[in-house]
Amino acid sequence: MATMQEVAERAGVTKQTVSNVVSGRGRVSTATAARVQAAIDELGYVPNLVARSLATGATMTVALVVPSVANPFYSEVVEEVENALREQGYHLLLGTTRQDAGRARELLTSLAGRSVDALLIAGDHDLEDHLALLADARFPVALCAWENDIPHTLPVVTIDYDNGGFLAGRHLRELGHERIAVVAEMPHHAPRVEGARRAFARDGLTIPDEAIFVSDPSRPEHEFEVAEQVFDSSLRLTAVFATRDVLALRILEAARLRGLAVPGDISIVGFDDIAEVGSAHPPLTTVAIPTRSMARQSVELLLRSVADSMRPDNTMSLLRPRLIVRSSTGPAPRAAD
Amino acid sequence: MATMQEVAERAGVTKQTVSNVVSGRGRVSTATAARVQAAIDELGYVPNLVARSLATGATMTVALVVPSVANPFYSEVVEEVENALREQGYHLLLGTTRQDAGRARELLTSLAGRSVDALLIAGDHDLEDHLALLADARFPVALCAWENDIPHTLPVVTIDYDNGGFLAGRHLRELGHERIAVVAEMPHHAPRVEGARRAFARDGLTIPDEAIFVSDPSRPEHEFEVAEQVFDSSLRLTAVFATRDVLALRILEAARLRGLAVPGDISIVGFDDIAEVGSAHPPLTTVAIPTRSMARQSVELLLRSVADSMRPDNTMSLLRPRLIVRSSTGPAPRAAD
DNA sequence: CTGAAAGCGCTTACAG
């Protein structure tokens, strides 16, 4: 592989001049620039990025840690982080934790060796206990999509999940629903559940613990089983709030399989606003969260701090979800009681 | 940040010795090793990976290029590639092309600067024309999940897609189906379609062009529209072969919405064997492809070549798909003709 | 078992 030195010799100049024409910085006469460029082309010279990194202290790569990519929410985060990074010329180093605390720990440890310029952690799964490993990282670290027990030691850009749950609950209350089930991944989605409860509490109503159904994200087939449990329960429900759209879709399927009309017999509200949900039958009412803007803001926070070579401001920003009313929710059916 | 030199001074030894204890290579007396380790701990020393890379010529990171991560097939590839990489101590640099040839081009160009030890490209979307950019890459390159016009210039580990289509078609033929529709993303899935046609041709039957329905992957809502078109057609179909499970699921949904019994009125065969398909209602018959083993073999091929520091053998390996019969396929209903 | 030297391929002031 041709080196900068070789290009310099061929062009009859010094390394510095080659460096100048490659970087476009420092001025070089048109004539020598052309000579250098010719040498570069003839030799097929490509700068060695590792050497450049050592000299400049910048690797132009940012690491992103997510629980999984097989989850529409996180795959959207990955896509948008990559977009934002690429616009600034950065590469993306990806690590997934897969609900494995040991793996998460290794990941953070191996990342702490400054081979990246910044680190973004998405989602609070399995990482709570390992954040301390990052205490003396040599690069800025930020958190996003963090739902429970938001750390105070690092900057975070996340969603107001509690408010999202509240929006879902309030919508259902406005439609007159009094008895609803909540299907949630617990404890991760606790804030969404609490939000919905708060909306009911305003009207003096409660969502009892028996009406909270816990889904296990590690077993996809479990999602449907839970949906079945909901309808098998004797709670005389008129609506279901699912704290993830993927769950909401399973509930819709289970309802249809039992001949329940949506929203005639049962209303369904989801959470996330993933693409499939808008083209479901019927299209689902859901709580939309600004995933892409969250991803983008996180990257900007981090890159700003890289540019200024200072720790990022220890800010916490909470993005607001938004209720999207489609056709899976309607007035509560008159109780036959 | 502490440097190796500083650790050496503190421990009263030379850099080399510190390097030895850090790497575990070259022997060091227990006593000095302990002194060095103490200095490392006191200073919070972490080796600078970039410097190490420049010295060794290895970055311990491998790049993976995929069309998208919002696709269950590719997200499985990403996961398994990451697994295989991590086992060997490598990091994953991820790039997605998003059906944007310009973006794909930029990606490959920016990767060519030897900041990675190897490159794996999954999927043939948008890359056909840019492979030449990799001609003088300083690291090994391999292809996987390549379906059309497999290049001869690079090693590839892929699926026998044509055979997958054949398995689906043969299964349907064995059940007595004569008139089927194929829903496919074209031209990408052409081999799967051809495979199915081949199975029919053995019995002197053809799948006419009108029975091939093209789905547009860039518009998720289009998938359902296509499913509707299939049932609106006047082809008197008894089965549908969808070249992706996600499509098969939409077809199942459309069938149910019209009151068609699956498999009583219509049989459905998918392709991929993604997790959701096994817990659908009914569970879908599908062509399972060894995605994880493909990902793993690709990584091993690449890493072997990195270890030997030679070009990978220009091999082409074709992994065999397997038909998984579940409950969405049954005997063709007796025609009422 | 430990030390002194050279080198990986760039960039960054600093002279001229």
Add this chain to the structure above:
DNA sequence: CTGAAAGCGCTTACAG
């Protein structure tokens, strides 16, 4: 506008 030098922080032979 161009050149000579030092340095980024490691590792790799090579002596002792």
